[in-house]
Amino acid sequence: MAVLKLFGAWPSPYVFRVIWALKLKGIPYEYIEEDLSNKSPLLLQYNPIHKKVPVLVHDGKLICESIVILRYIDEIWPQNPLLPADPHERAVALFWIKFADDKSPFISKLYRTDGEEQQVAAKECFEMLEVIEGHALVGEKKFFGGDEINMVDIAFCSVAHWLGVIEGFTGLKIFEPHKFPRLNSWIQNFKSVPVIKDNLPDTDKMSVVLKRRREMLLASKSS
Amino acid sequence: MAEEVVLLDFWPSPFGMRSRIALAEKGIKYEHKEEDLRNKSALLLQMNPVHKKIPVLIHNGKPVCESLIQVQYIDEVWHDKAPLLPSDPYQKATARFWADYVDKKIYEVGGRVWKTKGEKQATAKKELIETLKLLEKELGDKPYFGGESLGYVDVAFIPFYSWFYALEKCGNFSIEAECPKLIAWAKRCMQKESVAKSLPDQQKVYDFILEMKKHFGIE
Numbered sequence: 001m002a003v004l005k006l007f008g009a010w011p012s013p014y015v016f017r018v019i020w021a022l023k024l025k026g027i028p029y030e031y032i033e034e035d036l037s038n039k040s041p042l043l044l045q046y047n048p049i050h051k052k053v054p055v056l057v058h059d060g061k062l063i064c065e066s067i068v069i070l071r072y073i074d075e076i077w078p079q080n081p082l083l084p085a086d087p088h089e090r091a092v093a094l095f096w097i098k099f100a101d102d103k104s105p106f107i108s109k110l111y112r113t114d115g116e117e118q119q120v121a122a123k124e125c126f127e128m129l130e131v132i133e134g135h136a137l138v139g140e141k142k143f144f145g146g147d148e149i150n151m152v153d154i155a156f157c158s159v160a161h162w163l164g165v166i167e168g169f170t171g172l173k174i175f176e177p178h179k180f181p182r183l184n185s186w187i188q189n190f191k192s193v194p195v196i197k198d199n200l201p202d203t204d205k206m207s208v209v210l211k212r213r214r215e216m217l218l219a220s221k222s223s
Numbered sequence: 224m225a226e227e228v229v230l231l232d233f234w235p236s237p238f239g240m241r242s243r244i245a246l247a248e249k250g251i252k253y254e255h256k257e258e259d260l261r262n263k264s265a266l267l268l269q270m271n272p273v274h275k276k277i278p279v280l281i282h283n284g285k286p287v288c289e290s291l292i293q294v295q296y297i298d299e300v301w302h303d304k305a306p307l308l309p310s311d312p313y314q315k316a317t318a319r320f321w322a323d324y325v326d327k328k329i330y331e332v333g334g335r336v337w338k339t340k341g342e343k344q345a346t347a348k349k350e351l352i353e354t355l356k357l358l359e360k361e362l363g364d365k366p367y368f369g370g371e372s373l374g375y376v377d378v379a380f381i382p383f384y385s386w387f388y389a390l391e392k393c394g395n396f397s398i399e400a401e402c403p404k405l406i407a408w409a410k411r412c413m414q415k416e417s418v419a420k421s422l423p424d425q426q427k428v429y430d431f432i433l434e435m436k437k438h439f440g441i442e
Contacts, residue, residue, distance in 0.1 A: 049324065049357065061313050068319045075312040091287045091296045098289055099273070135273055 004029040005057040007043055009036045011201035011209065013104070013158045014066040015054045020154055021070050023195045025077045067097055070151055082151040089145075093152050096136050096144060100155035103128040107158045110174075111166045111214045118170075125174050129159070129183060137182040142189050149193050153186075160187045165206045170214075228253035229281040231267050233260055235431050237330065238290035239278040240382035240421050245294045247417035248373065249301040291322055294378055307375045321361060321368065322379040328354045329383050337393040337432050338441055348394045352401045359405040366411060373415060381418055384409040388425035389432040 006022070006029050008015035022029050034043050034053055046055045047064045056063045056072070063069050074082045084090045106128065109121035136144060136152075144152035163175055177184040191197055230246065230253055232239040246253055258267055258277050270279045270286035280287040280296065287296045298307045308315050332354055335347035358380065362368055368376035387398050387409075399406040412418045435441075 058313075063313070063316045063320070065320055065323055068316050068323065071319065072312055072316040075315070087296055087299045088282070088285050088287070090299075091292050094292045094295070095288050098292070131273055 003059055005032060006030070007032050007034055007046065007053050007055040007057070009034045009053045011162075011206050012053060013162050014052075016157060016199070016201070017066045017154050018054045018056065018069050018073070019199055020157075020195055021073050021082060021151075023199060024082070024149070025073065025080050027073070027077055067101060067151075067155065070154070074151070082154070084145060084150070093145060093150065096152045097155040099128075099131070099136075100152070100158075104155075104158045107163050107166065110163075110172060111170055111210050112217050114218055118172075122172055122174055125163070129175060129180055132156070132159070133180045133183050137186055143186065149190065149196070153190055157190075159183070160190045161200055161203075162206075165203050166210065168203075169207050169211045226251075227281075227283050229256060230254070231256050231258055231264070231270065231277050231279040231281070233258050233277045234423055235385075235428055236277060237382035237386065240385065240423075241290040241378050242278045242280055242293045242297070243421035244378050244381070244417050245297040245307065247421055248305040248307065248378075249297060250304060251297070251301060291326065291379060294375065298375070305372075307369070307373070307378060309369070309374070318369070318375045321358070321376045325358070325376070325380045325383075329380070333383065333386060333390055336390045337436065338439070340441075344394060348396055351390070352398075355398065355402045355405055359402045359408075362404065362408055367408070373412065373418070377412060381409060381412045382422060384413070385422040385425055385428050386432075389429040392429055393432065393436075 004022070004027065006015070006018055008018070008031060010033060019031075034040060036053070039051060043053070043055065044051055046057065046062050047053075050064060052064070054064075054066055054069060056069045058072075058076070063072050070082060083093055103124065106121045106124040110118060110125065113121060141147075143149050144156070159175075166172070167174060175183070191200065228246070228251055230239070230242055232243070232255060234257065243255075256264075256266070258264060260277070263275060267277065267279060268275055270281055271277075271288045274288065276288075278290055278293065280293040282296075282300070287293050294307060308318060329351075332347055332351045336344060336351055339347060365371075367373050368380070391398055413422070
């Protein structure tokens with residue numbers, strides 16, 4: 001019987017955050033795919049507040065919100081730690097994780113909106129990239145925390161992978177390698193980590209799914 | 224080595240209040256620097272270049288930004304007194320979830336109560352009460368969200384109590400009538416010196432909100 005269950009919905013970046021954390025620590029788990037347009041009674045029971053994925057169930061205990069889940073995993077299974085041990089370094093890491101959490105929804109908005117709303121989201125995304133380039137990746141670092149991948153890198157996954165796919169089918173051009181050289185290096189480094197490389201959602205499949213979602217959302221807005 | 228602790232703050236900020244409470248709970252001596260947000264100090268801009276916001280906790284010259292991160296940092300560094308987060312990982316996760324919920328909901332929804340009128344305000348009031356009722360349910364019969372003593376969620380949430388009077392006046396409603404247990408919890412927290420000396424007078428907050436409304440042209 002699986003001690004650990006993860007409720008997710010493909011291709012949610014928040015769910016992938018948890019998948020990578022579990023794989024980086026070598027923790028076995030059972031994955032249950034949720035259809036978000038038809039949420040299971042179990043999901044609604046497990047996350048009645050937000051009704052969202054991911055939800056982690058560990059020995060019957062429920063944990064919601066991806067970063068809360070990641071911190072929980074990091075505490076129970078301390079191998080391959082995802083946060084620095086030094087309190088101040090950890091506070092800095094948590095600052096960037098919060099920044100990533102606060103700004104990542106604008107990446108989703110790029111495909112969920114059009115017109116002025118989309119332009120606002122694009123501006124927010126661009127400014128986010130500027131902040132990361134100018135403040136978070138200063139110094140010759142492979143990853144946000146130094147030589148090893150940690151929770152900050154995982155938190156910025158939408159920038160590394162989802163943004164490019166969304167730019168592709170919306171025709172937006174926000175990230176340009178020559179404008180964001182440090183970020184560009186980081187993206188290459190992040191996607192080269194074996195656990196990440198082997199567990200990234202397929203870009204063609206993602207395009208199809210997110211494009212369809214976009215069409216449905218925009219159609220329901222105008223009706 | 225002498226510990227040097229500075230807090231860059233703004234008196235009505237519920238976020239600043241969180242750090243004030245945490246520092247008081249731990250009995251930490253610190254220098255309190257009041258910021259004029261229309262004329263931010265060079266120190267603030269240097270210590271929080273990304274957001275340029277208060278509060279900023281500066282410990283031996285190193286900045287910690289974001290109030291909940293400050294509370295966690297204070298709890299970790301001064302861990303031998305008045306622990307705010309539980310030691311059990313699952314209870315810790317639950318506390319983080321609810322503090323995150325307070326962060327996502329109260330400030331934004333509360334803001335809409337005093338910034339809007341008519342239909343929009345009615346919606347905001349309804350949402351606020353729903354949010355508060357959910358928190359009241361989570362509190363249950365416990366004296367504090369942290370159990371027998373003040374904890375992380377209490378520190379995250381209690382500052383907003385200093386804004387309740389202002390919200391009630393602006394929205395013409397009573398929070399106590401809808402959430403009596405929550406108000407009882409708030410009054411219990413206010414009996415603690417660390418909380419009482421960290422929260423501003425509710426009338427003062429209301430006067431401040433009225434000034435803000437005038438400034439933003441909100442009737």
